[in-house]
Amino acid sequence: MHVTVVGSGYVGTTLAASLADLGHTVTAIDIDEDVVATLNAGEAPIHEPGLEDLIAEHAGDRLTATTDYGAIPDSDLTFLAVQTPSNSDGSLDLTALAAATEMTGEAIAAGGDDGASGDGGAIGDGAGADIAAADDAAPHLVVVKSTVTPPALAELRAALASGAGTATGADGAVPRAELATNPEFLREGTAVSDFRDPDKLVFGTESSWALDRLEELYETLLKETDVPVVRTDPETAMMIKYANNAFLSAKISLVNDLGNACKEFGLDAYEVMDAIGLDDRISEQFLRSGVGWGGSCFPKDVDALRAASREAGYDPALLNAAVEVNDGQPQRLLELLDRHADVAGERVAVLGLAFKPGTDDVRNSRAIPVIDGLHERGADVVGYDPVATETMRERFPDLEYAPDAATALEGAAAAVVVTDWDEFAALDEEFDAMADPVVIDGRRIVERREGLTYEGLTW
Numbered sequence: 001m002h003v004t005v006v007g008s009g010y011v012g013t014t015l016a017a018s019l020a021d022l023g024h025t026v027t028a029i030d031i032d033e034d035v036v037a038t039l040n041a042g043e044a045p046i047h048e049p050g051l052e053d054l055i056a057e058h059a060g061d062r063l064t065a066t067t068d069y070g071a072i073p074d075s076d077l078t079f080l081a082v083q084t085p086s087n088s089d090g091s092l093d094l095t096a097l098a099a100a101t102e103m104t105g106e107a108i109a110a111g112g113d114d115g116a117s118g119d120g121g122a123i124g125d126g127a128g129a130d131i132a133a134a135d136d137a138a139p140h141l142v143v144v145k146s147t148v149t150p151p152a153l154a155e156l157r158a159a160l161a162s163g164a165g166t167a168t169g170a171d172g173a174v175p176r177a178e179l180a181t182n183p184e185f186l187r188e189g190t191a192v193s194d195f196r197d198p199d200k201l202v203f204g205t206e207s208s209w210a211l212d213r214l215e216e217l218y219e220t221l222l223k224e225t226d227v228p229v230v231r232t233d234p235e236t237a238m239m240i241k242y243a244n245n246a247f248l249s250a251k252i253s254l255v256n257d258l259g260n261a262c263k264e265f266g267l268d269a270y271e272v273m274d275a276i277g278l279d280d281r282i283s284e285q286f287l288r289s290g291v292g293w294g295g296s297c298f299p300k301d302v303d304a305l306r307a308a309s310r311e312a313g314y315d316p317a318l319l320n321a322a323v324e325v326n327d328g329q330p331q332r333l334l335e336l337l338d339r340h341a342d343v344a345g346e347r348v349a350v351l352g353l354a355f356k357p358g359t360d361d362v363r364n365s366r367a368i369p370v371i372d373g374l375h376e377r378g379a380d381v382v383g384y385d386p387v388a389t390e391t392m393r394e395r396f397p398d399l400e401y402a403p404d405a406a407t408a409l410e411g412a413a414a415a416v417v418v419t420d421w422d423e424f425a426a427l428d429e430e431f432d433a434m435a436d437p438v439v440i441d442g443r444r445i446v447e448r449r450e451g452l453t454y455e456g457l458t459w
């Protein structure tokens with residue numbers, strides 16, 4: 001199939017390159033000219049293991065990038081993978097996605113003589129005009145990949161309809177575009193392999209025609225794997241996405257709540273969690289306590305779900321508490337540090353800047369409140385991350401960034417560990433170069449040993 005993907009960030013680029021790898025012809029559209037140039041040069045605009053190889057293999061062949069929405073009407077379907085950030089009150093900021101949706105609709109309407117859909121036949125040659133539709137006309141399928149609260153889908157439908165307009169079919173006006181949802185569950189750091197081997201696919205459609213299109217698109221994946229497919233309506237599909245993220249975030253917050261209690265009791269939360277993870281009903285995954293959850297998804301999605309629920313008349317108590325616990329973890333880490341060192345005027349190393357290992361993404365990284373707290377204490381902060389230095393530099397341009405962990409630790413009065421990069425587990429004599437070997441570990445990655453003043457956040 002010929003697929004257009006609007007938005008070439010973490011999700012859109014992974015989707016575009018992976019669909020090309022499945023054999024589809026993919027046009028990636030982004031408003032950022034640098035992103036488009038990078039893709040067309042066969043390079044990845046973001047750090048994601050395996051992505052560079054896929055792009056290098058397919059760029060210029062099955063994968064092309066452009067800033068021009070004109071490719072949309074000639075494609076069989078269009079994915080929307082534009083960002084959906086939070087407003088300052090936590091609610092969903094739909095501005096970018098609604099604009100992209102309307103522009104997609106306009107491109108469909110302006111699709112020209114040979115039709116609004118790759119195989120659907122002619123529908124229109126301009127928005128709002130008197131248009132004679134071919135008998136076999138099908139609308140263009142626009143699939144929302146971005147994460148959008150169920151109530152917000154109404155706004156996207158309106159934006160799509162406003163852009164695309166209707167054509168005159170045999171039985172009267174017919175929409176030129178139909179909306180579906182196909183939420184994404186990939187994790188950063190393992191995005192490419194998550195796409196190829198997902199836990200589930202969720203198709204939210206309003207017609208059997210749209211469902212058939214999605215089944216056709218994912219045919220190879222469905223044959224290669226025994227991935228379960230959830231077929232439902234667009235709103236339920238998006239609620240599944242939010243419920244998934246809400247559940248996982250709340251699980252980590254519960255683990256942190258229990259972990260904080262363990263710490264006060266002088267117990268090791270990891271020993272406790274390893275044991276409860278043996279219960280199939282709990283599962284061993286997402287039981288790692290520490291400095292909390294960050295990233296571009298959990299914080300904003302939980303906030304958007306809370307805001308949308310409140311708007312609908314329900315205040316979700318447990319989700320509110322999950323956020324409260326999460327917000328408290330960086331503070332607890334700093335309080336542990338205070339017990340061992342007065343860092344005013346002292347060099348303090350922050351090991352790990354990315355919100356998790358395997359990515360250069362620092363959105364809502366726990367490193368941000370930790371660095372803020374260190375600055376409040378008057379510390380001289382030096383940060384180190386294997387790949388996220390440049391992205392964090394945008395947030396903290398004046399911070400000192402070390403080229404490696406050893407340099408960051410040299411002469412430091414304390415070190416705090418924020419990201420569980422594997423390489424931190426191998427650190428040993430590097431700590432001996434510290435002015436005072438105080439290590440506060442927010443991820444249980446550094447080995448506790450003789451000669452270190454070591455504190456784990458929950459152990």
Ligand SMILES: NC(=O)c1ccc[n+]([C@@H]2O[C@H](COP(=O)([O-])OP(=O)(O)OC[C@H]3O[C@@H](n4cnc5c(N)ncnc54)[C@H](O)[C@@H]3O)[C@@H](O)[C@H]2O)c1
Pocket residue numbers: 006007008009010011012029030031032035081082083084096097099100103145146147148184185186187188296297
């Ligand atoms: N990052 C993840 O791990 C992840 C996983 C699952 C779902 N999601 C959801 O997917 C969506 C995208 O997230 P992301 O992290 O890839 O975002 P991102 O910020 O990395 O990328 C968004 C891209 O869209 C482009 N863009 C903005 N407006 C545009 C327009 N009008 N036309 C074309 N391109 C436009 C931007 O230039 C940017 O390159 C969000 O809704 C997010 O919640 C993200």
Ligand SMILES: O=c1ccn([C@@H]2O[C@H](COP(=O)(O)OP(=O)(O)O[C@H]3O[C@H](CO)[C@@H](O)[C@H](O)[C@H]3O)[C@@H](O)[C@H]2O)c(=O)[nH]1
Pocket residue numbers: 147184185186187188189245248252285286287288289290291292293294295296297298301355356
């Ligand atoms: O036991 C754990 C597991 C994770 N985390 C933290 O939780 C955050 C999120 O981690 P993870 O879920 O692995 O990464 P994301 O890439 O944010 O992926 C989540 O968010 C995506 C965007 O919605 C979804 O697609 C994924 O399914 C969902 O796992 C990170 O800060 C981790 O450090 C913990 O603190 N303890």
